Amino acid sequence: MRESGLPSRVINFGGNLEFCPAAIVAPRTEADVLRILHEHRGRRIRAVGRLHSWSEAVVAEELLLDLRHLDQIDVRDDEQGPVATVGAGCQIKRLLAELDRRGLTLPSVGLISEQSLAGAVATGTHGSGRSSLSHYVAGMRIACYDPVTDEPLIRQVRGGDELRAARCSLGCLGVVLSVDVRPRPAYRVEEWFRLHESLAEVLAAEPDAPLQQFFLIPWLWNFLGQHRRESTQPRSWLAPLYRAYWFAAIDVALHLVLRLIVRVLRRRGAIKGFFRHIALRTVIRGWHVVDWSQRMLIMEHELFRHIEIEMFVPQTHLPKAVTFVREILEAFDGDAASLSPETRAALTNLGRIDELQSAVASYTHHYPICIRRVFGDDTLISMTSDSDEPYYAISFISYDRPVERDGFFRFARFLSDSMSALFAARPHWGKVCPLTRDQAQRLYPNLPQFREQCVRFDRQARFGNAWLDRLCLGKPDS
Numbered sequence: 001m002r003e004s005g006l007p008s009r010v011i012n013f014g015g016n017l018e019f020c021p022a023a024i025v026a027p028r029t030e031a032d033v034l035r036i037l038h039e040h041r042g043r044r045i046r047a048v049g050r051l052h053s054w055s056e057a058v059v060a061e062e063l064l065l066d067l068r069h070l071d072q073i074d075v076r077d078d079e080q081g082p083v084a085t086v087g088a089g090c091q092i093k094r095l096l097a098e099l100d101r102r103g104l105t106l107p108s109v110g111l112i113s114e115q116s117l118a119g120a121v122a123t124g125t126h127g128s129g130r131s132s133l134s135h136y137v138a139g140m141r142i143a144c145y146d147p148v149t150d151e152p153l154i155r156q157v158r159g160g161d162e163l164r165a166a167r168c169s170l171g172c173l174g175v176v177l178s179v180d181v182r183p184r185p186a187y188r189v190e191e192w193f194r195l196h197e198s199l200a201e202v203l204a205a206e207p208d209a210p211l212q213q214f215f216l217i218p219w220l221w222n223f224l225g226q227h228r229r230e231s232t233q234p235r236s237w238l239a240p241l242y243r244a245y246w247f248a249a250i251d252v253a254l255h256l257v258l259r260l261i262v263r264v265l266r267r268r269g270a271i272k273g274f275f276r277h278i279a280l281r282t283v284i285r286g287w288h289v290v291d292w293s294q295r296m297l298i299m300e301h302e303l304f305r306h307i308e309i310e311m312f313v314p315q316t317h318l319p320k321a322v323t324f325v326r327e328i329l330e331a332f333d334g335d336a337a338s339l340s341p342e343t344r345a346a347l348t349n350l351g352r353i354d355e356l357q358s359a360v361a362s363y364t365h366h367y368p369i370c371i372r373r374v375f376g377d378d379t380l381i382s383m384t385s386d387s388d389e390p391y392y393a394i395s396f397i398s399y400d401r402p403v404e405r406d407g408f409f410r411f412a413r414f415l416s417d418s419m420s421a422l423f424a425a426r427p428h429w430g431k432v433c434p435l436t437r438d439q440a441q442r443l444y445p446n447l448p449q450f451r452e453q454c455v456r457f458d459r460q461a462r463f464g465n466a467w468l469d470r471l472c473l474g475k476p477d478s
């Protein structure tokens with residue numbers, strides 16, 4: 001066992017959370033983990049991955065366990081096909097590379113691959129056109145305490161509510177040591193961009209492009225479809241050029257210019273002008289490119305620090321939710337007069353119209369709003385848990401400097417409060433997540449079963465923190 005490379009003051013990727021746990025340790029083996037749990041009995045313990053979450057889910061009050069050294073990968077076949085047993089701290093990019101060598105890949109990935117597998121799974125990390133990664137988890141090994149002897153032990157989770165809780169647990173069941181995930185054969189994805197005038201038009205492309213995601217372009221209010229489907233075509237010979245263009249023009253140049261406008265120029269007019277006249281010129285439309293899924297679906301979005309809230313809306317509410325989002329963004333920017341009578345009435349009924357009036361001109365949104373379709377998960381509390389209806393995850397990213405995010409946080413809270421009430425929208429557990437205890441209870445009908453599992457694994461609630469106590473574990477506010 002060695003001290004972790006983390007400094008004693010821990011800062012997450014987004015720079016919105018800073019905390020100083022009493023101790024930080026980076027075990028090298030499962031035996032180390034058990035020894036640490038034994039030595040720290042009675043303390044509150046949190047395991048973390050790569051700290052890419054923006055929510056308080058990562059905050060460790062006393063002992064922080066950094067599991068980066070538990071990163072082994074073992075791929076074998078069982079009666080249902082290939083299964084990979086992966087150390088909790090293994091980064092997804094390393095797992096993807098290892099699976100690729102065997103002609104396999106993950107069934108679902110997010111926009112980046114920097115996360116640890118256990119961290120990504122713990123918050124229901126997702127892409128588009130599939131369930132979240134959590135859904136594909138077949139088993140887990142979790143270190144926790146024996147309810148009778150209070151000695152540390154390892155529990156193997158394989159099915160039932162135990163597994164449904166463990167698949168998206170926010171770290172509440174204990175320290176995840178390894179995750180069994182079912183890979184699928186490697187596949188290629190064909191991608192092309194097209195601009196659409198309306199939501200209906202971009203959704204109409206879904207049957208032909210089931211893996212698509214699309215962007216509501218702020219201040220232009222068109223929809224840019226990033227259409228994607230599985231393909232049996234060979235890799236395009238221009239794919240390396242496409243990747244180079246994507247990295248240089250989108251991942252780097254576009255984001256540098258955006259940051260310059262947002263952080264240095266800081267003019268609302270410049271932001272709007274950028275989206276109305278420049279942003280779309282950087283995207284090559286109509287070029288169909290085929291490449292391996294892990295190259296096509298993942299970008300280098302971690303290059304520049306930012307912050308994000310993402311709201312999951314059930315499919316039936318999507319059209320109204322998108323109209324609502326546009327009106328709220330316009331109001332926060334300064335134009336409350338253009339609120340439709342329907343939205344005004346809905347906010348008046350919720351008792352939130354005055355809050356919106358007082359927030360006018362407090363935040364100008366400055367990033368394309370990514371919308372992804374996510375299918376139901378067989379879990380207890382991931383954002384698409386237990387749903388036959390797909391959800392659409394609507395994401396809002398800000399590149400404001402960390403000390404200048406008041407407007408964004410105000411917007412995020414308003415969005416979460418109003419959209420959870422109006423559209424049963426669930427904020428991503430790993431992103432900015434301003435849920436209240438009552439909202440969480442209303443949005444997640446399986447929360448009582450989740451709590452039951454938490455008590456079975458962790459009778460003394462040692463693996464939580466104050467935020468989780470309030471939202472998920474049902475403990476009274478301290």
Ligand SMILES: Cc1cc2nc3c(=O)[nH]c(=O)nc-3n(C[C@H](O)[C@H](O)[C@H](O)COP(=O)(O)OP(=O)(O)OC[C@H]3O[C@@H](n4cnc5c(N)ncnc54)[C@H](O)[C@@H]3O)c2cc1C
Nearest residue numbers: 049050051052053110111115116119122125126171176430
């Ligand atoms: C640039 C960027 C892009 C992103 N893109 C997407 C995306 O496309 N889709 C999406 O859904 N999300 C996305 N996310 C969110 C990200 O996938 C999640 O926040 C994920 O949980 C981060 O993984 P991590 O390894 O950093 O875990 P952390 O943030 O360190 O931890 C997340 C949670 O997992 C728990 N945990 C971690 N390891 C263990 C363990 N061994 N045992 C028990 N509990 C554990 C922690 O306690 C915490 O509750 C993105 C984040 C960033 C910064």
